[in-house]
Amino acid sequence: MMRSLEFEALLDISARVGADPLLVQGAGGNTSIKELGTLWIKASGLWLAQARQRDVMVPVALDPLLDALDRNDPACEKAQDFVISEMNPSGLRPSIETTVHALMPQKVVIHVHCVETIATAVQTNGAAIAAERLAGISHVFVPYARPGLPLARAIAERMQEKTAVLVLGNHGLAVAAETVADAAILLTDVSRRLTVQRRAAPAADLAALSRLAVNSGYSLPDDIRLHAVATDLESCRIAAGGSLYPDHVIFLGKGCVIAAPDETAVSIETTRRDRGESLPPLLLFPGKGVLVEKGISAGALAMARCLADVTARIPASGRLRYLSDAENAELLGWDAEKYRQKLNRAGQALQ
Ligand SMILES: [Zn+2]
Numbered sequence: 001m002m003r004s005l006e007f008e009a010l011l012d013i014s015a016r017v018g019a020d021p022l023l024v025q026g027a028g029g030n031t032s033i034k035e036l037g038t039l040w041i042k043a044s045g046l047w048l049a050q051a052r053q054r055d056v057m058v059p060v061a062l063d064p065l066l067d068a069l070d071r072n073d074p075a076c077e078k079a080q081d082f083v084i085s086e087m088n089p090s091g092l093r094p095s096i097e098t099t100v101h102a103l104m105p106q107k108v109v110i111h112v113h114c115v116e117t118i119a120t121a122v123q124t125n126g127a128a129i130a131a132e133r134l135a136g137i138s139h140v141f142v143p144y145a146r147p148g149l150p151l152a153r154a155i156a157e158r159m160q161e162k163t164a165v166l167v168l169g170n171h172g173l174a175v176a177a178e179t180v181a182d183a184a185i186l187l188t189d190v191s192r193r194l195t196v197q198r199r200a201a202p203a204a205d206l207a208a209l210s211r212l213a214v215n216s217g218y219s220l221p222d223d224i225r226l227h228a229v230a231t232d233l234e235s236c237r238i239a240a241g242g243s244l245y246p247d248h249v250i251f252l253g254k255g256c257v258i259a260a261p262d263e264t265a266v267s268i269e270t271t272r273r274d275r276g277e278s279l280p281p282l283l284l285f286p287g288k289g290v291l292v293e294k295g296i297s298a299g300a301l302a303m304a305r306c307l308a309d310v311t312a313r314i315p316a317s318g319r320l321r322y323l324s325d326a327e328n329a330e331l332l333g334w335d336a337e338k339y340r341q342k343l344n345r346a347g348q349a350l351q
Contacts, residue, residue, distance in 0.1 A: 007033055009180035013021065018048025019173060022309060023112040023191070026302035027196045027344065028247045029172070032101035032109045032126045033180075037062055038084060041101055043092035045343030053154050056269065058094045059087040065102050067129065069152055077148045096189030099152035100166070101271045102157060106176035108183040113247060113308060116194040119171040119216060119313035122244045130167045133193045137186075139165035144321070146330055147171070147246055165190055170245050170323060198312045201228035216265030218291035221304070227289035228308040229256075236287035242322035244310065249331045251281070251303040251344065265291055282307075299344040 007085075013032045018024045021242060021312035030042035031051075031099045034264035039062040046056045065082040066077055079098035095101075100108040118128050140163050145154040155166060164186060166174040177183040177191060209220055215217045221227075229235045243249045257280040259268060265283060271281055281300040285289045292304060314320070 004035060005105075006108070006180055007035065011038075011057075013110065013180055014042065014048045014051035014056070016297065017110065017112060017187070018051060022115050023187075023304065024048050025113055025247065025306040026251065026299035029110075029112045030095040030097055030101070031111070034062060034107050038087070039065070039098070039102055041079075041094050041098050043100050044095050046092070052054065055090050055092070056121045058083040058092045060098060060102075061249050062102060064099070067103065069156065070100060072149070076152060097147050097151070099149070100147075100155060100174055102167070103108035103152060103155050104163070104174065104176040106183075106245050107178050108162065109173065109174060109176045109179050110183050111174040112186050112187065112191075113172040113245070113306070114187075114191045114194070115309040115313060116191050117167060118245055118306075118310050119196060121167055121169050121171060121173075122310075122314065122318075122320050122322075124319045124337075126167070126169060126278070126321075130194070133169075134165065134190060137190065138162040138188075138191050138192075141167045141168060142169060144168075144170035144323070146327065151155070158271065170321060172245070173258075173307055187256040196313050196315070199232055199234060199316075201308075202207050202287075203227075204231050204288070207286070208288045209285065209291060212259070212264045212288070213291050214264070214266070214287055218267055219294050220271075221290065221292045222302070223301075223305060226292070226301075226304050226308055229304075229311050230284040230286055230288060230290050231268070232312065233286060235308070235314075236284060236318045238311045238320065239284060239307060240312055241291055241320060243321065243328055246321060246323075246331050248304055248307065251297070252307070252329045253278070253280055254332070256280075256284055256307070257281065258286060287348065297344050 010033045027047050029046050029048050031043040039060045040057045043056050043058045060082045061084055072239050076099050079094045120126050130141050140158045142154050145151040175183055175186040190320050213219055229239050240258050242255045281293045282297045
């Protein structure tokens with residue numbers, strides 16, 4: 001198949017955006033382009049960072065999907081029914097966020113889990129902050145709704161004709177333009193405007209962490225930036241409050257496990273096994289740093305880094321909207337997300 005120059009440009013920006021952990025973590029985020037009635041969207045569970053190494057784009061029939069959205073057809077939930085199979089030889093599934101892209105009328109859409117945006121979008125006054133910083137840019141703040149049909153409905157209710165930017169509460173950012181180049185400029189502009197001062201975190205106590213890991217299924221992460229969420233006590237307090245965005249829940253579980261002063265990795269393992277609870281991929285030791293489960297998935301590792309990056313950007317005085325118990329449960333019980341988790345465990349996203 002001959003690809004257009006714009007399609008090629010989209011693959012380039014996808015790989016670039018996907019390689020920036022401040023914009024995209026693991027299989028999160030997605031890009032799309034609308035050409036001749038087909039919406040080409042990143043496949044579910046694959047990493048944008050791989051956009052130049054393998055086939056990551058899935059063709060979806062745009063008008064039938066939009067019609068189904070109008071009818072509130074549950075088939076929009078996964079958008080799988082709208083894939084043009086004869087143009088999809090690899091059998092990829094479309095992103096669970098396909099409807100976000102379909103609802104924006106512009107040709108090119110870039111959706112990212114930009115940490116600067118998330119740090120704003122988790123605050124109870126996130127809409128007001130966005131309004132002030134994005135003055136002059138046609139944007140809409142969409143309060144949190146579960147990705148899939150609920151988010152699509154929330155967007156459809158608020159979209160205006162010229163809306164080019166969606167700030168998604170407790171989630172991230174979508175920008176849209178008629179060309180890849182303009183979408184890239186808009187993305188840079190918006191994330192720059194939402195940039196805030198990051199709190200510097202004290203260094204991790206690696207010796208103490210090594211002792212805390214002894215005989216356990218946990219070890220020190222290779223990336224020392226992960227520790228900031230625990231060594232900075234303000235970030236640790238924020239993380240202790242619960243889950244702030246969907247991919248955290250999907251890849252790290254509900255909330256965070258914070259060790260009490262007398263706990264070690266082994267004692268946490270024992271307590272949780274006794275209670276019949278699963279073991280968390282990440283343990284936070286306040287003031288010391290973090291330990292990660294040996295064999296932690298690449299997706300979970302990326303989300304651990306994201307947690308450090310997001311919490312460091314949330315002001316200590318910020319009032320936060322955490323995901324409710326029901327919102328956590330709905331994410332963990334959701335079929336479409338189970339597919340993504342399965343791909344993550346299988347390590348298909350690693351290559
Ligand atoms: Zn998203």
